[in-house]
Each structure stands twice: as C-alpha cells, then as structure tokens.
Amino acid sequence: MKQVILFISILLISPLGVFAQDPAQIAVEGRSEIKAMPDEVLITVFLSEKAMETAAATEALNKKARQVSTALEESGVSDYELTADNYYVNVNRIYTTGTAKDSGYVASQNLKILVKDTDQDLVKIIQSLHVAADMGFRMEYRLSEDTRKSYQEKLLQLAIADAQRKAAIISKSLNIDHLSIYKINYHSGVSFEPVVYREESMRMKAADQRTAPTLNPEEQTLTDQISIIFSFDSRD
Template sequence: MKTKLLFFIVLLWSPFLRAFSQEIPQISVVGQSQLEVMPDEALLTVSLNAKAMETATATAELNKKARQVKTVLENSGVEDYELTAENYYVNVNRVYAKGSSKDSGYVASQTMEILVRDTGEDLLKVMQALHGSTDMGFQLSYRLSDETKKSYLEKLLEMAIADARRKASVIAANLDIDEVFVHRVNYQGGDSFQPVVYGNERFNMKAADQQAPPTLQPGEQTLTERVTIIFTFER
C-alpha cells in the first residue's frame, strides 16, 4: 500500500518537476524613451458667473456673458479655434459671516473652453479680445494636439525598444552570456505617453484695464514611452 501511495505522489509531482527543469532563463528589462516637444495649441478656460436674487435673472445674465464671449471671438479675426461650453450650474448664493450663513439669491456659473491651434499671433489676438471685452477670469494652458502626439509615438517606441536591447546587451555581457533573444514583449499601448502641461496662468481681465497682454513664452513638453521586453538565452 505504501509503495502504491509513493508511486501516486511521484506521478502527481512529475509534471511540476519537468516544468521546473525546463524553465526558460530570462532577462527582463524596461526600455524607456523621452522627447522634448514644443506645444502646438493653447487652451483658454473662461470662468463666467452671475449673481441675482432670482434664478431666472442669474441665468439670463450668465447667458448674456456667454454670448458676449462668442461675439468677441467672432470679431477677433481668428478663424481656427473651437469654442465649447461646459459645467453649467446654478447654486444658492450662501454667504458665511461670523459663524453663521445666510442665503442671498443665486449664482449661475459656466465654464467656456477656447481651443486655439496657433500659439503665436492667433493666441495673442484672442487674449487681447478677451482682455478688452468684459470682466472675467480665464486660465491659459499649453498642450500638444493629438495629431502631434501620434506623429511622435512611433519614434518614441523605436527609441524605447532600442533602450531595452541596449540594457539587455549590457547585462548579458557582464554575465558572460553570448547572445540573447526576444522571448516576450509587454507593451501597454502608450499609457505613459502623456504630455506634461507646461503651465497654467490665471488672468483676471477688466475692460477698463489698459495694460498690455502678457508675453507668451511656451516651454517644451516632455513625451515619454516605455516597453518591457523579456529576453532569453542559452545556458
């Protein structure tokens, strides 16, 4: 009985023993790449709000400001831009003072985004137009268009693969391994391919304010890519 039991245990373990003995030797490395690229579009985020004792009045005043932004853009002489409206809401205007709160009418708010594809003259025209129109605040951020990011994707990936091969070769040379071969590639489809936003600047413009618009000096954005490659070799 003991002999049969021992034979049964050996049969159970034999596949695991064979798998262990046939384990493929591996070298796993992460290839990385990086490029500095100038942004090719700008996003202006305009914050609008209006206060009134009645919701209808607050909403009407907010819509008036939104139409004014649209008119200003149409008269700026810039054609290559996109205007979208987001985050429209009306809340109670709750005022806090001396540890207590008091409701004082309503505040209607909305965010408008202006995408300008020319970071030079067109962007300056749009900012000057907003600057001279009405009291408002807007935020400026530079970024890369989807087309630009896609155009650099192939180059970044080639650089990341070359980096992985170089690292594997250094490891192999220092371990007296003659040659390595690609066994498996793990690529996440550009999860790390995200631009670093250059910077956000807040501008509070008033119609009576005659100061010149700020000098715009966008900086380069960093694009990165990575790929994991597992190499094997003969023992």
C-alpha cells in the same frame, strides 16, 4: 486506491508537470524622451454671476457668454473652437461664525476656446478677451492629437532600442550569450502633461488697459517606456 496513487506518480515524473522551472532571465526597462513644441492652446474662461433670482443670475451669465462669443468673432480669428461646460446654479450661501445665510443664487459656466495657432491668432484671442467682460481665464499649451500620434511610433522605437542596449550591456558584462525575448510589458503609452501658463496673471477686468501679451511657449517633453524580459541559458 491504486489508481489514485498511480495518477499522482505520473504527475511527479512528468516533464510538463507543475515543477517545471522558468528560464534564467534579465529584465530591463526601456525609456524614451522627445522634445516638442506645443501646437495648440486651450483657453478656459470662468464665468460667474450672482442675483437674487435664478432667472436673473442665468440671464446675466448668458449675457457674459454672448459677450465672449461676440469678441471672438470680432477678433478676426477663424481657426478656433468654442465649447461650454460645467454650467450650474447654486444657492449663494454665506457662512459666518456658527451660522449660514442664503443670499440669492450663483450661476456659473466655463467656456473653452481651442486655438490652433499659438502665435498671432492666440494674441488676437487674448486681446479680445481683455475687453469682453469682467472674467478670469487660464491657458494651457498642448500638443494636438495628430501631433501626439505622429510621435508615438518614434517614442516606442526609441524605448525598445534603449531596452535592447541595456540588456546588451548587462549580458556582455556577465559573459552571457544568446539572449532571447521572453516577455514584453507595454501599457504606458505616450505621456505628456499640458502646461498651464500664467493662470493668476491672466485674470483681468474689461476696464484694464494692457498692451499685447508676449508669449514664449517652451518645448514640452514626451516620454514612453517598455519592459522587456530576456531569457538565456544559465549553463553557458
């Protein structure tokens, strides 16, 4: 029993015990923002075909996909990437009041076209899609991976500088000297949201006669943030 009491007493008087207090702190959030022009466009083409048999629906869908591929090859543009995803075949189920009736099948697929040039090549691609087939598609102006990476270091530097500036203002206003970095929290990374451009108005049929589109992409905003906690001696 004496040994237990002695051990507890040592913990209570130890300077490294559980009663050590955190230093006085100032927590600030540093933010940064950079404007940048998108340097690539992702076009998503939505294909869909109905038929009474799955084989017929699939063949009709494949025919549309070949039409799009051929149109792209004939556009004269070489710097693009074409991929396909979200392929599926579902029962064409028609719902009426209180009942459901199956009427063949629906085959669907999305084609994704990544265009590296947001100027003339993009216009040529869109014009080729106008006449390829009856379809709908949408455009997303984006920043390429290389461009985003090129801005990451600058954004972080600006966020850190913003945090330091805020901490300096607070410490000066409160007559606090000798700030030291106590803790840094950085998890966000660069934030950028692709912009969908005129999704509804880009739906069209092959028979439509349209002039070359006028496309005016806007600058997009990249942001970053960091949290820095500064400690100081509250006895100053």
